[in-house]
Amino acid sequence: MVEDQSSTVKEINLKSELEKDLSYANGQILSSMNCQAEVQAREIFIQNLESNLGDPALFPGTKNIESHVIRILGQLFDLPENGTGLILTGGSEANITALWAIRNNERDRKDLSNSRPLEIIAPQSAHISINKAADLLNLKLISIPVTKKYQIDIKKTKQAISSNTIGIVGVAGTTAFGTIDPLWDLNELCLENNLPLHIDAAFGGMVFPFLPNVQEFNLSFKLKSLISMTVDVHKMGRVNIPAGGLLWKDKTYPMAIEFTLPYLAGNPKQHTLSGTRSGASSVAFAHLWKKIGFRGFQSDVIRCIHNTKFLAGELKSRGFKIPIEPIINILGVQIPDSLSLSQEDFHIALWENGWTTSLVNGALRFVIMPATSRAHLSRLLSVIDQLLTDV
Numbered sequence: 001m002v003e004d005q006s007s008t009v010k011e012i013n014l015k016s017e018l019e020k021d022l023s024y025a026n027g028q029i030l031s032s033m034n035c036q037a038e039v040q041a042r043e044i045f046i047q048n049l050e051s052n053l054g055d056p057a058l059f060p061g062t063k064n065i066e067s068h069v070i071r072i073l074g075q076l077f078d079l080p081e082n083g084t085g086l087i088l089t090g091g092s093e094a095n096i097t098a099l100w101a102i103r104n105n106e107r108d109r110k111d112l113s114n115s116r117p118l119e120i121i122a123p124q125s126a127h128i129s130i131n132k133a134a135d136l137l138n139l140k141l142i143s144i145p146v147t148k149k150y151q152i153d154i155k156k157t158k159q160a161i162s163s164n165t166i167g168i169v170g171v172a173g174t175t176a177f178g179t180i181d182p183l184w185d186l187n188e189l190c191l192e193n194n195l196p197l198h199i200d201a202a203f204g205g206m207v208f209p210f211l212p213n214v215q216e217f218n219l220s221f222k223l224k225s226l227i228s229m230t231v232d233v234h235k236m237g238r239v240n241i242p243a244g245g246l247l248w249k250d251k252t253y254p255m256a257i258e259f260t261l262p263y264l265a266g267n268p269k270q271h272t273l274s275g276t277r278s279g280a281s282s283v284a285f286a287h288l289w290k291k292i293g294f295r296g297f298q299s300d301v302i303r304c305i306h307n308t309k310f311l312a313g314e315l316k317s318r319g320f321k322i323p324i325e326p327i328i329n330i331l332g333v334q335i336p337d338s339l340s341l342s343q344e345d346f347h348i349a350l351w352e353n354g355w356t357t358s359l360v361n362g363a364l365r366f367v368i369m370p371a372t373s374r375a376h377l378s379r380l381l382s383v384i385d386q387l388l389t390d391v
């Protein structure tokens, strides 16, 4: 029997609980790829809290705005006219949805029976959401080692392709070091083997297109085998959680995961895990893009990367090792050998001093987001200097 919860559950003091949370605004969160939303984006988000893209007959305007956001993002990656996309809850949902579509398309195209384990190839550097997708979709994940540059090893990828392979995942902006896989080579491999390529640019998607040397990275739907790309707007896209993004080169591709809701007005077709889903982030991003545009995003990206390089240089001069030189605003460092403190303890000490970092792949990771300025980093360096002299 269910009891009256009001008498058994103790009251919670919301205010005192929320006071325990950290805030992006103080510039000291260096462990997160999420950001302090732009003030303008946040206001528009709040005004559109109720909009539901799962029921486009009720919110046709918001649906058009989502399509507009897909075109804005698409422009950054040469998405063809026939392309499409969705604003989802985040990079994990986008990656899972992308692999869901790949699995169904490839299974149907190759007439692969379910008795054979279908295989998906991804670098060891891939985000955990790829493991989740493989688990959910009953795929065998073939994890390819990375090179010294923390990029997928192309030779080993080639060796791993089998008749059960249904696709390859490349990463643009790895979670640990921000590196980007050799996408041109992955594309060639996919073409040779008639396989689709998915790129996880959850973080890098809103960074690489703004770099002066963007062409070098081939992060573009001009790559013939590229089918889908994850690009989050709640990371460097500067809008509130939840706002992941998924682009498909061809409108027909997601039809393999299409479900119709016959009882709703207009019989909407869904290509999403969620039914009810917020339209607020799409409106917030469309508004922000209108206000600050390509150049506004570009100046934030460039500033973040300069700050990251500044921090790398300062830490290097203090004896820290930089296993991978940062190319974007993610820096992984290893503490000096001379230090009697372990990396783990150093990381804890930084947290105790109010600076949050992560331990990823044997390195202390700093993600330098727009809320962190040069002045914040100078304060961080004073804390680090203190820690170095204390031990």
Ligand code: 0PR
Pocket (backbone or CB within 6 Å): 031, 032, 033, 034, 089, 090, 091, 092, 093, 095, 127, 129, 171, 173, 174, 175, 200, 201, 202, 203, 232, 244
């Ligand atoms: N792909 C890549 C390359 C990622 O780095 C991430 C997130 C995802 C996909 C998944 O994105 P969602 O978290 O939006 O589903 N990587 C961040 C990380 O592991 C996730 C994160 C964000 C963790 C904020 C903590 C945090 O405070 O660092």
